[in-house]
Amino acid sequence: MRFAAKKAAGLTRCAGLVAVLAVVGLLPWLSHRDPALTVLRARSAEQEATEEALSAIRADLGLDAGPLSLLGRWAADLLRGDFGTSWVSGHEVLPSVLAGLQVSLGLMGAALAVAVLLAAALVAPVLVRGRGSAGAFAAMLAAVPEFLLATVVLLVFGVWLGWLPTSGWQSAEYMVLPALALGVPAGGLLGRLVADALPAVLDERWVELWRGAGVSRARIAGAALRRVLPPLVPQFGMVAVGLTGGAVAVETVFAVPGIGRTALGAARSQDLPLLQGAVLALLLLGLVAGALAAGVRRRLLGPALRDAGLTLPPARPVRAHPAVPVTLAAVLLLTIGWGLLRDPYAVDTTVRLAAPSWAHPLGTDGLGRDVLARLGHGAASTVGTATAVGLLGLLIALLLGFLPGIAAGAADIANALPPVIVGILVAAAVGPGTGGAALAVALISWPALSAHAAALVQEVRASAFLTAQRAIGASPFWILTRHVLPSVAGPVARHALLRLPGIALALASLGFLGLGAQPPAPEWGLLLEESRAYVERAPWAALAPAVALALLAGLAVSGAALTQGRRVRRATPAPVRKEAPVGV
């Protein structure tokens, strides 16, 4: 049976790989944009787009043969180790893909180091105090938009203090600022995921026993981490892969020649060979990382997984204080309520980019519109859309979590794709519109959740009490709905909440493709995108929606911790009897 599952996973990996590459190969025909025209524009801006010039390019590229024969030829060349040549530059694809990949992997390594350090700092208090936290702070860090953080560190460390270079990619010091911008949100996410799983483990009996036996705190902490990490190892792998391909925004701010930007540029000019090469490299990276993570996880769990010898941690409440979520909710609701009383569309060019004042408490944007008003009016649609997409992702994740064989391969593929490339493919396939953005983001937001669900499902299934379930004659359906699903749904749903701001940001980042909310709608992500151009002059216009998103993330996560604590209330102690010691 295990062999069959492995085979299924291999098949879905291959099928996913082929499907994505085929869709990439069909991009111009899906989008109905003539690649000859975009290639001509990309090659030289001056040349007239005459029919002659266009047909010369078509003949040169072999476009007349149609997409299928083009794809077939590309695949045949690939099998011989030939990645083709770029339609725009005429250079070989393989060297530019490898160069981009090298830069991105270096940046990913540095960013992952920042993320792991930050995650460790976030987890340390939980280990020291031995109990859980509401997690609002970590969730807020996870909600920081990468491009905003990139701009802020660039201004502070690069321009004002002049400590570090601000653009390019020549030596190690060029890595510091981009790695910070990428690593902080990733570290917040990873730290929160570990901290969410730790309290239950620290409540297990062996911890008391070890403490009683005088085992050092550090060793207990190490053992507790080893206990919570197995289901999260795939998350670390996925974050690493996401940092490699999905760093487009940060690569743009710091002019880093990474593979994400290579792929985006190729997609915009419809340079198919380069795009296919970059996407193929990213997908292979995703598959390798997925296989590595699965291997590490199996080593951590050992034979307990096979022998159904795992013990699940007890369901104990985290003692979350209601003050955190109540304060966050109050601040958010007051701000939104105040904003709703004002006009979000009133343009007043005499007060463009005004600083906060009584007339405009959060300042004005580039058209002199009131930021507070736009924040208030955008709340419902921002939170609503992000929640809907998040729910869809959660649903897909829980369904696929029970078919780990099939899901793992597809998840590795979907996770490796940069969101913006998925956006371009979706925009080409379904055309612009609000639904398109939701579809694109849903397509990329399920893999992390489904990997988390699959890992938890596998561990619940390998626990001894499920063996006892089979012994009483319980049907697989009973076991699934009464035991497996309830154990898995909670942590995965809290994970989904943690990703809510990321979903809102991803939705907004696809705006330039004609997907999602369009100006002048006061959507939070859109507010952020619009304020990008003048962050330096009017930071409040970007800060207001970013802080609102962070507050939302903190509220969602600390609120979830609070309800979780309420559900598992402690029962009153009962008297002990009939356990008198008797000699054997």
Next chain:
Amino acid sequence: MSDPLLDVRDLVVRYGQVTAVDGVSFSLAAGETLALNGPSGCGKSSTALAVLQLRRPDSGEVRFEGRELTTLPEPELRPLRPRMQPVFQDPYGSLSPRHRIRDAIAEPLKVQGRWDPEKGPARVAELLDRVGLDPAYGDRRPHELSGGQCQRAGIARALASDPRLLVLDEPVSSLDPSVRAGVLNLLADLQDDLGLGYLFICHDRAVVRHVADRVIEMREGRVTSG
């Protein structure tokens, strides 16, 4: 001798290349305690799982109440499963950490379609009392009980299925010596009252002498005496 409750012939269990159980045979009568003794890793627990059909043996026969189990497909086996119940070594691992003791004991009744909303709670309280636990413990979750109390709850849960055979896989190995005796006495009482057959897996000779009618020694997957 009348038909034995359990009759095992030439049982073989393999994990990949490793043969954990290599041709084990024994039989067990109702009301009898058969101890399976041996060092760790000798295949005792694999034998237990194979007898319970929780891990299907690679070859051999397991006849229980006169019926051959190894060839029965899972849906036909399911109604027979309640008749033979396991009690595991780790009292915390064998109960769901999410559920109250009350619900864990009621679950076999619900799964087997024998739950009566009016009489059910009384039955659960009766089972708790039967294993020496105050019915008020029903409100607790496993980690809020001591190891001995939790093992008693596990036994109550096994009894809820009205079994004829208990497969006890080191049921007292993880308990304090003082608590251990209480659980062993409880098992002896239950056997006297209900006429249960016990397949008692253990590596502690003192415990074996205390409980067993007959002892089988196992080593490296084979029966060496008994």
